[in-house]
Amino acid sequence: MINEIRIFSPGTVSNVACGFDVLGFALESIGDEMIVRKTVQKGLTINNVSGFDLPMDIKKNVATVSAAELIEKLKPDCGFEIEFIKKIKPGSGIGSSGASAAGSVYAINKLMGDPFTMGDLIKFAMKDMQEDGMFEHPDNIAPALMGGFVLVKSISPLEIIKIPSPNDLYCTIVHPKIEVKTSYSRSILPNDVSLEDATKQLANFGSLIHGLHTSDYDLIKSSLNDHLIEKHRSKLIPKFQEIKSECLSNGALGCSISGSGPSIFALSRGIDSAKHVEQSINRVYSGSGLEFSTYVSKINDRGVEII
Amino acid sequence: MINEIRIFSPGTVSNVACGFDVLGFALESIGDEMIVRKTVQKGLTINNVSGFDLPMDIKKNVATVSAAELIEKLKPDCGFEIEFIKKIKPGSGIGSSGASAAGSVYAINKLMGDPFTMGDLIKFAMKDMQEDGMFEHPDNIAPALMGGFVLVKSISPLEIIKIPSPNDLYCTIVHPKIEVKTSYSRSILPNDVSLEDATKQLANFGSLIHGLHTSDYDLIKSSLNDHLIEKHRSKLIPKFQEIKSECLSNGALGCSISGSGPSIFALSRGIDSAKHVEQSINRVYSGSGLEFSTYVSKINDRGVEII
Numbered sequence: 001m002i003n004e005i006r007i008f009s010p011g012t013v014s015n016v017a018c019g020f021d022v023l024g025f026a027l028e029s030i031g032d033e034m035i036v037r038k039t040v041q042k043g044l045t046i047n048n049v050s051g052f053d054l055p056m057d058i059k060k061n062v063a064t065v066s067a068a069e070l071i072e073k074l075k076p077d078c079g080f081e082i083e084f085i086k087k088i089k090p091g092s093g094i095g096s097s098g099a100s101a102a103g104s105v106y107a108i109n110k111l112m113g114d115p116f117t118m119g120d121l122i123k124f125a126m127k128d129m130q131e132d133g134m135f136e137h138p139d140n141i142a143p144a145l146m147g148g149f150v151l152v153k154s155i156s157p158l159e160i161i162k163i164p165s166p167n168d169l170y171c172t173i174v175h176p177k178i179e180v181k182t183s184y185s186r187s188i189l190p191n192d193v194s195l196e197d198a199t200k201q202l203a204n205f206g207s208l209i210h211g212l213h214t215s216d217y218d219l220i221k222s223s224l225n226d227h228l229i230e231k232h233r234s235k236l237i238p239k240f241q242e243i244k245s246e247c248l249s250n251g252a253l254g255c256s257i258s259g260s261g262p263s264i265f266a267l268s269r270g271i272d273s274a275k276h277v278e279q280s281i282n283r284v285y286s287g288s289g290l291e292f293s294t295y296v297s298k299i300n301d302r303g304v305e306i307i
Numbered sequence: 308m309i310n311e312i313r314i315f316s317p318g319t320v321s322n323v324a325c326g327f328d329v330l331g332f333a334l335e336s337i338g339d340e341m342i343v344r345k346t347v348q349k350g351l352t353i354n355n356v357s358g359f360d361l362p363m364d365i366k367k368n369v370a371t372v373s374a375a376e377l378i379e380k381l382k383p384d385c386g387f388e389i390e391f392i393k394k395i396k397p398g399s400g401i402g403s404s405g406a407s408a409a410g411s412v413y414a415i416n417k418l419m420g421d422p423f424t425m426g427d428l429i430k431f432a433m434k435d436m437q438e439d440g441m442f443e444h445p446d447n448i449a450p451a452l453m454g455g456f457v458l459v460k461s462i463s464p465l466e467i468i469k470i471p472s473p474n475d476l477y478c479t480i481v482h483p484k485i486e487v488k489t490s491y492s493r494s495i496l497p498n499d500v501s502l503e504d505a506t507k508q509l510a511n512f513g514s515l516i517h518g519l520h521t522s523d524y525d526l527i528k529s530s531l532n533d534h535l536i537e538k539h540r541s542k543l544i545p546k547f548q549e550i551k552s553e554c555l556s557n558g559a560l561g562c563s564i565s566g567s568g569p570s571i572f573a574l575s576r577g578i579d580s581a582k583h584v585e586q587s588i589n590r591v592y593s594g595s596g597l598e599f600s601t602y603v604s605k606i607n608d609r610g611v612e613i614i
Binding site for chain 1: 459468470498499501508510511513514517530535
């Protein structure tokens with residue numbers, strides 16, 4: 001009988017250039033850790049948060065709001081306390097909330113002997129996302145839980161599809177330390193887009209799915225273009241065009257905004273290429289007075305896991 | 308040395324519900340035949356047209372306009388005469404022009420010992436499509452030439468991708484004998500669509516590509532929904548909603564407008580299901596006073612071929 005587990009819940013990149021609100025993938029080298037323990041007393045407790053600040057109030061912390069959904073359904077004879085070793089900065093655009101929500105439901109489900117399916121866990125973890133009044137796609141939660149590339153076909157009914165991806169795909173992330181609220185980043189999007197742009201996006205997105213299936217890096221490269229969102233949101237990110245242009249001219253397959261930003265991601269073939277791209281980003285931001293972090297990560301095909 | 312060949316050039320369904328302007332597939336049981344002969348005299352001649360009317364003027368017939376492009380490039384020491392056994396009614400919405408254009412360039416290329424690539428042939432065949440002043444996607448030409456499902460990623464540069472598809476996929480077509488001009492059918496489309504609809508279309512289209520790759524019929528079924536075009540064009544087609552609803556309740560995986568209409572297509576798993584769907588269509592149109600034809604066809608994975 002296991003009474004305590006420690007898990008790693010990955011950061012995630014959603015939208016992935018041409019897949020606005022429908023595609024995301026999980027990262028390997030950046031993610032949160034959480035220690036979850038059974039307690040005699042029922043209910044949920046947050047007993048420690050390190051790394052970055054998170055609400056200690058269980059009604060305001062996405063991990064406990066999600067976990068409360070699971071507990072409501074399962075009615076276990078025990079409670080749970082959660083310790084956060086937070087490594088993803090909230091608001092960075094690489095799925096900080098998604099990692100917290102995915103991690104808590106995954107860990108409690110494991111401690112209770114896996115009573116729930118992946119679909120159940122995604123729904124529990126989505127709970128908090130819906131609570132803030134905005135209809136959020138689980139394009140961070142699903143890849144955090146399942147790993148790899150995940151296509152969110154539909155929310156209601158929930159239809160989630162794992163897309164195979166080539167083994168040698170690496171991601172470079174840069175997080176410029178500015179604040180961009182998801183709600184603001186969404187509010188600047190237009191209600192309408194041109195049919196022509198929508199059609200170009202379709203062509204790119206279908207091609208990306210085919211390219212991931214067939215490990216066709218050339219096709220992945222030519223598909224990683226966004227015609228709907230990037231032109232609006234990129235204005236919120238310092239030197240976005242310069243970063244993107246440097247990434248592409250230094251070998252990246254594609255570069256766009258991670259989720260609603262401000263992080264920028266680039267995909268590359270192979271770790272050397274991804275590191276080379278990281279250096280090119282460093283050159284742009286260094287000396288700009290802007291605080292920033294970079295990461296290079298393999299695509300994480302496993303998702304949240306016990307460590 | 309072959310001096311004459313007879314070819315079959317398939318009818319095609321473009322748009323395929325969620326793939327507006329970017330996806331098409333080829334049919335097996337409906338298509339044009341053409342006999343193409345080398346002649347001593349240079350240039351092109353149309354020596355017979357049977358079945359349906361086509362222009363005899365080589366400057367107005369899509370087959371000879373396309374062939375003229377090829378000849379301009381190749382400068383062969385002979386000419387060609389073309390006989391059409393036309394089986395696809397022009398204006399039906401199942402790629403009549405595409406079959407003519409694809410057939411002539413395929414046949415002449417064969418007679419000359421295959422000097423050109425598939426990409427070259429698609430470009431020659433697209434010539435006529437561009438001449439009418441409208442920017443046409445080769446979503447009929449490419450599947451007619453290549454067979455199967457074809458994704459038109461980009462026109463310039465030309466990027467065409469063949470998508471694998473399950474073996475047991477059948478198509479039912481109904482062609483209500485009304486005239487809908489492609490130019491009119493395109494003119495009624497809006498310039499803008501909502502971001503929400505564009506996003507739903509992305510989810511469906513990506514899922515369809517995945518479903519075709521993995522032979523996931525349930526996913527193909529749930530992906531065959533159009534949020535951009537059908538609501539506008541379906542008004543031009545008598546009893547469209549009734550036909551669609553009958554097809555779906557009689558087992559079709561999906562049903563939408565073929566190309567710019569007026570033909571309607573349904574996809575089904577297996578020939579029996581496709582024939583059952585055909586009967587349900589017959590019941591709707593019979594006694595309506597409307598003249599119509601129906602076809603049941605396997606997906607044609609080979610494209611235009613010598614017969």
